[in-house]
Amino acid sequence: MSRVLVTGGVSGLGRELTRQLLARGDQVLVGDLAPSRTDDVPEDAAYLHLDVRSEGDWAAAREWVEREWGGLDLLVNNAGIATGGRIDVESLADWERVVDINLLGVVRGCRTFVPVLKAQGSGRIVNVASLAGFIHGPGMSSYNAAKAGVVALSETLGFELGPWGIGVSVVCPSFFRTNLHTSLAGTDSEMEATATSLIQGAPYTAEDVAAAVIEGIDAGEPVILPDEIARTMVATKTRDRAAYDAWGRDGGARLAHKGRSS
Ligand SMILES: NC(=O)c1ccc[n+]([C@@H]2O[C@H](COP(=O)([O-])OP(=O)(O)OC[C@H]3O[C@@H](n4cnc5c(N)ncnc54)[C@H](O)[C@@H]3O)[C@@H](O)[C@H]2O)c1
Numbered sequence: 001m002s003r004v005l006v007t008g009g010v011s012g013l014g015r016e017l018t019r020q021l022l023a024r025g026d027q028v029l030v031g032d033l034a035p036s037r038t039d040d041v042p043e044d045a046a047y048l049h050l051d052v053r054s055e056g057d058w059a060a061a062r063e064w065v066e067r068e069w070g071g072l073d074l075l076v077n078n079a080g081i082a083t084g085g086r087i088d089v090e091s092l093a094d095w096e097r098v099v100d101i102n103l104l105g106v107v108r109g110c111r112t113f114v115p116v117l118k119a120q121g122s123g124r125i126v127n128v129a130s131l132a133g134f135i136h137g138p139g140m141s142s143y144n145a146a147k148a149g150v151v152a153l154s155e156t157l158g159f160e161l162g163p164w165g166i167g168v169s170v171v172c173p174s175f176f177r178t179n180l181h182t183s184l185a186g187t188d189s190e191m192e193a194t195a196t197s198l199i200q201g202a203p204y205t206a207e208d209v210a211a212a213v214i215e216g217i218d219a220g221e222p223v224i225l226p227d228e229i230a231r232t233m234v235a236t237k238t239r240d241r242a243a244y245d246a247w248g249r250d251g252g253a254r255l256a257h258k259g260r261s262s
Contacts, residue, residue, distance in 0.1 A: 002026045003069045005061065007052055007109065008079030010040045012178030013128065016210035017076060018042050027069065031061055032079070052079045052105030058112040065113075071120050074217070075113045077106040078128040082180045083142045084195040085188030086255070094186035095142045102146040103153075110157060117166045124167040126217055127154045131174045131230045135237060135244075138252040139191045151223075158222050167220055173209050174229035175202035190258070203229075 004021055008014040009030030018028045019042045030041050031050025041047045048064055050057045065072045083090070083098040106127050117123035132140060133147035154170035161168060181196040209226045216224030225231045237244040 002073035003065070003071065004028045004074040004076060005031060005065060005072060005113075006076040006078055007031045007050060007105070009042075009045065010034060010038060012180060013173075013176070013206045013209055013213075014076070014078040015040065015042065016206040017078065017213060018045050020207075020210050020214055026074075029061070029065065029068075031057070052077075052108060053100050055108060058108050062112050062116065066116070072113060072116055072123060074124050074126065075109060075117075076126045076128070077109040078126075079105055080128065080180075081183035082195055082199070083146075083186055084140050084184065084191040085142060085186050086139050086191060086259070087141055089188040089191070090142060091187040097185075098142045098146045099149075102143070103149040106150050106153060110153070114157075114161065114166070117161075118164045121165040123165075124169065124217065124220075125154075125157065125161075126169045126171060126213070126224075128171045129154070131172050131225075131233060133170070133172055135233045136248070138248065139188075139194070139255050155222070167222075169217060169221055169224050171213050171216070171224045171226065172230055172234070173204070173226050174233070175199050176204035176206060176209050176227070177202050178206050 004026050006014050006018050006028055009018045010032040018030055021028050022042055022044045028045040029048060030045045031048050033051055035049050037047040048061055050061050080102045081098060083094050085094060110125060127150050129150035130147040132144045133151035136144045151170050151172070154168050158168035175198045177200060181199045184192045184195060186192060204227050212226030213224055216226065225234055
C-alpha cells in the first residue's frame with residue numbers, strides 16, 4: 001500500500017488516477033484549487049486545498065503528509081492547464097500563466113518533497129507532461145515549451161535522484177477527453193477552438209490513460225507513453241525525422257492558410 005499525493009485530482013486524469021489507486025488499496029491525498037472538498041473528490045481520498053503556484057500551499061501539503069502519514073511514496077504532479085496560440089497572437093500573460101502552473105508548479109512540488117524522499121531513501125515522482133513535451137506542433141508554443149520543460153526536468157531528476165533511491169517518471173499522453181479545454185483563457189481564440197476540438201474529439205478517455213500510467217509506474221518506466229498515438233509519434237520523430245518535419249511543415253502551412261483567409 002502506497003501513500004500518494006495527486007495534484008489536480010478533482011478532474012480528468014488526476015481524478016481517474018486517484019480512483020484507480022484507491023481501488024487497489026493505496027492511500028491518496030488530492031490537492032486542487034477548490035478551497036474545500038467537493039463531490040468530485042473520490043470518496044476515500046483525503047483532500048487539501050493546494051494551488052501548485054503557492055509555496056505556502058506546498059509547505060502545508062508537506063506538513064499534512066508528514067503529520068498524517070509520516071512520509072510519502074508517490075508524488076504525482078498532474079495539475080495543469082491548456083494554452084494554445086500563435087506566437088504573435090497569444091499574450092505574454094498566457095505564457096506566464098502556463099509556465100507558472102504547468103512547469104513551475106511541478107518544480108515546486110519536486111522541491112517540496114525531494115527532501116522528504118531523500119530522508120526516506122525511497123519514493124517516486126511522476127510528472128504529467130504531455131506528448132507536446134516531445135512533439136512540437138505549430139500554434140501551441142507556450143504549451144509545448146512548458147511541457148518540454150517538464151520532460152527535461154524529469155529526465156534530469158531521474159539521473160540526479162536515482163542514487164538516493166528515488167525514481168522519476170514523466171507521462172506523455174496524446175489528447176484525451178477531460179475538462180482541460182475549460183482552462184483555455186487566452187487571446188488566440190482560433191487556436192483555442194482547435195485545441196478544444198482535439199481534446200473533445202480524442203479517441204482516449206482519462207480512464208484509459210490512468211490505467212496505462214499506473215502500469216508504467218509499476219514497471220518503473222522513466223518515460224510513460226500511455227497510448228498508441230503517443231508511441232507512434234515519438235517513434236516517428238526518433239526514427240524518421242524527415243517524416244516528422246513534413247508533418248510539422250504541413251500543419252504550419254494549414255495554419256498560415258487559415259490565418260491569411262480569415
Ligand atoms: N487532456 C489532454 O488531452 C491532455 C493531454 C496531455 C497531457 N495532459 C495533461 O494532463 C494533466 C491533467 O489534465 P486533464 O486533462 O485531466 O485536465 P482537467 O482540466 O480535467 O484536470 C486538471 C486539474 O488540474 C487542476 N488545476 C489547474 N490549475 C491548478 C493549480 N494552479 N493548482 C492545483 N490544481 C490545478 C484543475 O482544477 C483540475 O482539477 C495536465 O497536466 C495536462 O496538461 C492532458
